[in-house]
Amino acid sequence: MITESTIPLFVALPLAGAFLTVLLKKIKGIPDTFGVMVTIGTFVMSIFAVLQLEIGQKVICNVGNWGGFQEVLGKIVGIQLVVDGLTAFMLVVVNFIAFLVAVYSVNYMTRYTEKWQFYSLFLLMLAGMNGVLITGDMFNLFVFVEIASIASYALVAFGTGKRELEASFKYAIMGGIASLLILLGVIFLYSNTGTLNMADMTRILAGGDHPALLYFVFALFLTGFGLKAALVPFHAWLPDAHPSAPAPISAMLSGVLIKALGVYVIVRIFYTVFGFTHEISLVLMTMGAISMGVGALVALRQWDLKRLLAYSSISQVGFIMLGFGIGTPLAILGALFHLFNHSMFKSLLFLDSGAIEYEAHTRDLKEMGGLAKKMPVTNGTTIIGAMSLAGIPPFAGFWSKLIIIVAAVQANHMKLAAWAVLMSIVTIAYVLKAIRFAFLGELKKQFANIT
Amino acid sequence: MDAYLPYLLCLVLFCIGIYAVISKRNIIKIIIGVIIAEYAVNLFLILVSYKAGGRSPIFSQTQEILPEAMVDPLPHALVLTSIVIGLATTAFLIALAVRLYGKYGTFDNSRMRELRG
Amino acid sequence: MSKEHDRGMTISVKPGTRLTVGLIFLFGIYIILHGHLTPGGGFAGGVIVALSFINLDLAFGGEVSARIFAKGSTSVVEAFGGIMFLALALLGLQWGGFFDNFLHPDGEPGMLISAGIIPLENIAISLKVGAGLFAIFLTLIALQKFESEKK
Numbered sequence: 198m199i200t201e202s203t204i205p206l207f208v209a210l211p212l213a214g215a216f217l218t219v220l221l222k223k224i225k226g227i228p229d230t231f232g233v234m235v236t237i238g239t240f241v242m243s244i245f246a247v248l249q250l251e252i253g254q255k256v257i258c259n260v261g262n263w264g265g266f267q268e269v270l271g272k273i274v275g276i277q278l279v280v281d282g283l284t285a286f287m288l289v290v291v292n293f294i295a296f297l298v299a300v301y302s303v304n305y306m307t308r309y310t311e312k313w314q315f316y317s318l319f320l321l322m323l324a325g326m327n328g329v330l331i332t333g334d335m336f337n338l339f340v341f342v343e344i345a346s347i348a349s350y351a352l353v354a355f356g357t358g359k360r361e362l363e364a365s366f367k368y369a370i371m372g373g374i375a376s377l378l379i380l381l382g383v384i385f386l387y388s389n390t391g392t393l394n395m396a397d398m399t400r401i402l403a404g405g406d407h408p409a410l411l412y413f414v415f416a417l418f419l420t421g422f423g424l425k426a427a428l429v430p431f432h433a434w435l436p437d438a439h440p441s442a443p444a445p446i447s448a449m450l451s452g453v454l455i456k457a458l459g460v461y462v463i464v465r466i467f468y469t470v471f472g473f474t475h476e477i478s479l480v481l482m483t484m485g486a487i488s489m490g491v492g493a494l495v496a497l498r499q500w501d502l503k504r505l506l507a508y509s510s511i512s513q514v515g516f517i518m519l520g521f522g523i524g525t526p527l528a529i530l531g532a533l534f535h536l537f538n539h540s541m542f543k544s545l546l547f548l549d550s551g552a553i554e555y556e557a558h559t560r561d562l563k564e565m566g567g568l569a570k571k572m573p574v575t576n577g578t579t580i581i582g583a584m585s586l587a588g589i590p591p592f593a594g595f596w597s598k599l600i601i602i603v604a605a606v607q608a609n610h611m612k613l614a615a616w617a618v619l620m621s622i623v624t625i626a627y628v629l630k631a632i633r634f635a636f637l638g639e640l641k642k643q644f645a646n647i648t
Numbered sequence: 649m650d651a652y653l654p655y656l657l658c659l660v661l662f663c664i665g666i667y668a669v670i671s672k673r674n675i676i677k678i679i680i681g682v683i684i685a686e687y688a689v690n691l692f693l694i695l696v697s698y699k700a701g702g703r704s705p706i707f708s709q710t711q712e713i714l715p716e717a718m719v720d721p722l723p724h725a726l727v728l729t730s731i732v733i734g735l736a737t738t739a740f741l742i743a744l745a746v747r748l749y750g751k752y753g754t755f756d757n758s759r760m761r762e763l764r765g
Numbered sequence: 766m767s768k769e770h771d772r773g774m775t776i777s778v779k780p781g782t783r784l785t786v787g788l789i790f791l792f793g794i795y796i797i798l799h800g801h802l803t804p805g806g807g808f809a810g811g812v813i814v815a816l817s818f819i820n821l822d823l824a825f826g827g828e829v830s831a832r833i834f835a836k837g838s839t840s841v842v843e844a845f846g847g848i849m850f851l852a853l854a855l856l857g858l859q860w861g862g863f864f865d866n867f868l869h870p871d872g873e874p875g876m877l878i879s880a881g882i883i884p885l886e887n888i889a890i891s892l893k894v895g896a897g898l899f900a901i902f903l904t905l906i907a908l909q910k911f912e913s914e915k916k
Contacts, residue, residue, distance in 0.1 A: 205854075205863035213851050219844035260863050278863075336726055343733045350740060359751050363760050366744050370669060373682050373737050377689050380730060384689070387723075388696040706804060732808060732894075739901045746905065 211324035222313035236296040243288035279333035322348035364437035375424035382417035426459020440503035444551020452544035481522030488515030531600030545582040567640030661688035697723035782824035789817040800887035807890025815898035839900035846892030
């Protein structure tokens with residue numbers, strides 16, 4: 198199932214869905230059908246990809262039969278699409294969340310007009326993310342990052358209220374600058390290695406040593422992709438952008454977009470292309486620890502439910518980066534596990550917040566209360582997601598955090614481990630605050646007619 | 649020294665663009681800042697392909713193909729893609745600016761106060 | 766003077782536009798069709814074609830293009846261009862790979878009908894870019910009209 202000729206379908210299917218949605222927008226029900234069908238298709242394909250790949254195996258597709266590693270005039274030409282273990286894992290995460298979000302949107306998006314625009318942009322974003330995951334070419338990576346980013350800017354502004362437009366403007370300007378830095382990094386790499394192919398670049402970079410240039414490119418990529426991943430010095434757009442989007446898109450942005458465009462690319466470039474060194478480890482660990490702390494502490498004093506969840510995303514991405522920064526096999530396992538868990542429970546929590554907003558017409562925690570009696574299902578799912586986020590033992594979030602902390606102890610980073618434990622406790626505090634104010638307590642009068 | 653001047657120009661342009669994005673309050677000026685910075689990067693991309701005395705890498709029947717005498721064609725293709733992406737971003741930003749003007753009646757960034765930090 | 770003459774720009778612009786707009790349009794078509802032989806291609810040609818329509822609108826007022834195109838048809842044309850491009854890429858899977866050039870893989874240098882699917886892809890791109898750019902223009906002037914009506 199996962200062969201050379203099916204890899205491009207991960208990008209081609211959502212793209213075709215997006216265009217056909219626009220073409221057939223007059224027919225009722227078409228946008229929903231395409232949205233759900235396409236995401237089912239890519240999800241099933243990603244499952245096959247995970248099942249069929251053996252450990253260490255790579256499936257490579259040479260676009261346009263250009264021959265990949267054939268040399269033309271001493272240079273390697275052509276774009277390669279590559280699926281390896283990490284890619285297949287990320288594909289499952291992205292496409293599973295996309296499928297759930299598409300199903301959820303069928304009902305939720307009826308309160309907006311022009312549903313076809315939503316699905317078209319959503320599928321474009323999915324195509325961009327899948328493209329980022331499967332590409333094996335530096336410039337191609339930049340192009341797909343931009344496709345996903347521009348679609349997400351438009352989706353953040355989808356409500357076209359003051360808040361949404363402002364958040365989207367801020368996000369688009371910061372994202373635009375980030376893209377410029379990424380492009381600058383790609384140009385520097387190209388001018389010094391003479392290739393854009395990642396595998397070839399790895400080979401050339403491993404051979405020669407030009408540290409001064411490499412450190413500059415590190416800085417450019419760390420800033421650019423750090424902005425896309427919302428690591429702390431570069432996080433300012435996220436708390437505005439993610440809550441402003443419609444709930445399904447918040448789930449998509451927080452659940453997978455910052456990971457596919459930020460975390461995955463940082464890992465891919467810093468682990469495989471540059472090679473993992475002590476300095477990279479130190480920088481990633483520091484940024485992870487700072488993100489973790491700032492995100493959790495600021496989340497504590499938020500009263501807007503979706504804003505609280507957005508700050509919590511910054512904190513949890515910090516956990517993931519900490520795991521990747523430590524860099525031992527156990528830590529990487531923990532980071533990947535936490536990445537998967539975070540996609541699941543943060544998407545769940547954002548979809549729940551959407552359900553609350555749908556019924557109660559507010560996002561302010563002070564105005565909520567007692568919703569547990571009126572919305573038992575949402576109550577249950579929110580508690581499951583929140584417990585996983587807080588790291589309460591039987592839930593998955595506990596185990597992934599535990600693995601990261603144990604790995605930190607094993608690698609002799611005692612202070613980081615203690616910091617991680619402390620921040621997990623802060624996480625419990627803000628999660629309990631959200632549940633206490635939203636679901637427990639007296640039922641407010643204005644919610645009496647919710648069924 | 650002369651060989652470095654174009655690169656210096658790129659740096660100056662990029663800094664002007666970033667300065668405009670950071671310090672200006674008018675959102676149209678911010679967008680112009682992004683565009684200037686973007687063109688600085690595109691100019692740099694073209695400079696990477698430059699070769700002293702090289703001619704344009706266009707295939708035609710009357711001229712011989714001499715890879716050594718031609719400039720590197722790949723950055724030319726890349727810069728075209730980058731310009732297209734820049735066009736999309738710019739168009740989107742301008743549409744947003746027009747909508748923001750409709751909501752607030754001003755382009756002044758400091759008077760848009762829906763979001764708090 | 767009829768109402769027709771009040772719209773758009775002054776009298777000196779309109780005859781000039783009438784003379785040049787067809788040539789600009791044809792030049793765009795030329796660039797698209799010769800995309801595989803000379804510099805240019807789908808993107809550049811599409812932009813020129815879109816500019817010829819934008820010229821018309823600027824000179825004669827925003828309603829001229831509305832007579833040529835039905836409302837919302839730009840997005841349909843754009844989507845059609847996208848589908849065509851993607852379909853050509855996917856057809857290649859049948860013969861060897863994504864984006865495989867399955868017609869005339871070798872081609873003849875300098876000949877108009879050669880290079881397999883590349884001219885077709887240029888046409889698809891030009892449809893997408895031309896319609897897309899024109900749609901952006903229409904959206905911006907529609908927003909502006911909306912603003913001026915509100916005041």
